[in-house]
Every structure is written in structure tokens, then in C-alpha cells.
């Protein structure tokens with residue numbers, strides 16, 4: 001049976017309907033399917049994971065200071081490192097690289113913060129995160145600027161193919177169907193809660209709806225009468241074609257002062273930068289990169305990794321491509337997961353800025369909250385955490401926004 005398809009008309013019923021076929025929606029469908037629920041994923045675009053997920057630089061880290069994010073990251077990494085076994089897809093590869101993740105500072109006064117942060121990682125169980133002095137960083141990575149003062153580093157962090165992960169989860173989701181070019185347009189409710197999802201190819205009766213609509217989560221929540229406390233912000237990344245001066249064994253290298261970063265990719269590199277002047281925007285179906293972004297991004301990463309100055313000399317426009325997607329931020333920069341009391345049957349798995357790396361575990365949490373295996377009061381990422389005053393913003397090195 002084909003599972004990823006463009007139907008003439010949708011099935012009339014499903015145990016669960018997931019709105020959004022990005023990595024978050026597909027991972028959720030995998031776990032719902034595994035729990036025995038017949039699941040339909042609705043994706044309005046031509047392919048799965050073709051909106052925000054495809055703009056990602058596909059990196060993962062265990063190094064979080066927020067306990068809930070650290071828990072999601074830890075569990076997800078277990079899945080990335082054992083993807084074929086977890087999914088039951090014998091020999092399936094997700095192009096996993098343990099290239100490392102390194103947060104760097106060139107400011108002497110930030111050194112104690114880096115030290116404290118590494119201690120926090122350790123306290124949360126990430127005991128292989130290392131505090132490196134400037135000299136230690138240069139010893140390992142001689143191409144780093146002599147200005148470097150300290151870094152938080154974990155060798156086992158890295159990156160993988162979000163495309164392969166999405167396709168793998170979809171293939172392994174035996175009780176799920178993935179409808180492409182099928183747009184959800186509304187949610188129906190009755191006295192018991194949600195009762196159906198309306199699409200441009202017909203209506204699906206269901207008692208469980210998962211909002212995994214990425215930047216459109218706020219729109220989908222509105223259909224269920226839920227006001228999501230989130231905003232969207234465009235973020236861009238650049239691919240630089242292979243060049244002999246780009247070190248292939250480099251970790252994901254983050255300059256904490258400029259919030260720019262880069263990592264090697266097939267002889268070339270992926271780069272990004274959190275532009276502090278990027279405005280909040282509406283959800284975008286076609287976020288576009290700026291033609292001048294690569295030049296600014298290259299300048300930013302050259303500060304900490306000066307070899308980029310030599311690479312820049314040789315680059316032509318054809319060596320560069322820029323992609324854009326949107327980060328979605330909740331007030332504490334953490335995802336929102338779980339049921340919405342005001343709309344029984346309506347569940348959230350949204351508000352991500354590092355969603356690729358957390359998707360395996362957040363999909364499992366969402367499914368467990370639906371089946372009752374996990375109780376919402378044990379879920380630190382529930383929507384009501386803001387009203388309850390239990391959400392915590394800790395001293396994270398990187399929050400995706402300034």
C-alpha cells in the first residue's frame with residue numbers, strides 16, 4: 001500500500017489527524033502509528049519536510065541548560081544513534097556525523113559563564129560536555145582565531161539528514177498515511193471536543209488532532225479556539241560549495257558574540273546567523289532568503305574562523321545558495337507539547353526553533369500524552385506552564401533570538 005500519496009479524496013475517519021508533514025508531524029505520526037492509532041498526516045505542500053525542516057542545518061546537541069529540552073535532546077539522540085533498530089528499518093542510514101558542537105567566546109568576561117554552563121550540562125547528565133580554554137581549542141582546531149578565550153564542546157554532538165529521518169519515520173509508520181497537497185482548512189468541534197478536520201479534499205472525522213503545523217501552528221490553533229503565545233521569525237542559512245581551505249573535521253562552530261555559526265558539509269559548509277534586526281512576521285508559505293545574506297554571514301563567521309577570508313576570495317555567486325525558514329518562539333523559547341484542556345482532543349507539538357534535533361522524543365511525548373501513557377502534569381512543556389508560572393528561562397548560551 002502506498003502511504004505517501006496525493007489522494008483524490010481523504011479517508012472519512014481516522015483515530016488521529018496530524019496537521020503538518022514536517023519532521024515534527026511525521027515523527028509524531030510514527031509514534032502514534034506504533035501505539036496502534038490509525039493516523040493521517042496532512043501536508044499542503046508537494047513533499048514531506050519541505051518548509052522549515054528543509055532550511056535547517058540539521059545539527060543536534062545534548063548541550064541544553066533547560067531540563068525539558070535536555071531530556072528531549074537526550075532521548076532523541078538515542079534514536080538518531082539507533083535509528084534502524086528503533087524504526088525496524090533494517091540497515092537504514094540517516095547520514096549521522098558525530099562532528100561535535102562548540103560554543104565559543106572571544107570575551108574574557110564570558111569565560112565564567114561558559115564554565116558555569118558546562119557545569120549545568122553535567123548536572124543534567126551531559127557529563128561528556130567539556131570546558132575548553134582558548135589554548136585547548138586552538139590545539140584541537142588550529143584554524144580558530146587566537147582571540148578565542150573559551151568554549152563549551154561536546155565531541156558526540158553532530159548532524160544528520162533530516163530528509164532521511166523524515167522518510168524513515170514515514171516508511172516505518174505502518175498505521176499512518178501521509179497526504180500531500182492536502183490542506184487542512186478548519187477544525188470541527190462538538191460537545192465532546194474536536195470531531196473532525198476539514199481539508200480541501202474532504203472532511204475526516206476524528207477525536208484526536210495534532211497541531212504540528214510549524215510556522216502555521218498559530219493559525220491552526222485559532223481554528224480550535226486556542227490563542228497560542230508564539231511568534232515567527234525568519235532565519236536564513238547559506239550553503240558554500242566545496243573548497244580546499246574548509247576544514248572537513250571541524251565541529252559546528254558557534255560564535256557567541258555574533259550568534260553566527262558554521263559546520264562542514266561534503267567538502268563545503270553550511271552557515272547561519274541570528275540577525276538581531278530580523279523582525280517578527282506572519283507565518284510564511286514561501287520564506288525567501290536575501291541576496292546579501294551570504295556576504296554578511298561569511299563576514300560574521302570569519303571573525304572566529306579567519307580561514308573564511310581566504311575562501312571568500314575565491315567564491316563566486318554560483319558557489320553560494322541561501323535558504324530561509326522560520327523559527328517559532330514561545331515566551332520561554334521552548335516547544336509547546338500536549339493536550340489543550342479547552343479543546344478536548346486537540347494536541348500541540350509546535351513552537352520550535354531547534355525542532356529537527358528534538359523531533360524523535362517530542363513525537364513520542366505527544367503520542368504518550370494522547371494514549372495516556374504520560375500524564376500532562378508530568379509534562380513540563382504543557383501549554384498551561386505560562387499561566388501556572390512554572391516555565392523557566394535559564395541562562396542558555398543560545399536561544400535562537402536576541
Ligand SMILES: Cc1cc2nc3c(=O)[nH]c(=O)nc-3n(C[C@H](O)[C@H](O)[C@H](O)COP(=O)(O)OP(=O)(O)OC[C@H]3O[C@@H](n4cnc5c(N)ncnc54)[C@H](O)[C@@H]3O)c2cc1C
Nearest residue numbers: 020022024044052053056057059184214325354355356357
Ligand atoms: C536557518 C535555519 C537553521 C536551522 N537549523 C537547525 C538545526 O541545526 N537543528 C535543529 O534542530 N533545528 C534547526 N532549525 C529549526 C528546524 O528547522 C525547525 O524547528 C523544524 O524544522 C520544525 O519542524 P516542523 O515540522 O515543526 O515545521 P515544518 O518543517 O515547517 O513543518 C510544518 C509543515 O506543516 C505544513 N502545514 C502548515 N499548515 C498546514 C495546513 N493548514 N495544512 C496542511 N499542511 C500544513 C507546512 O507546509 C509544513 O510542511 C533551523 C531552522 C532554520 C530556519
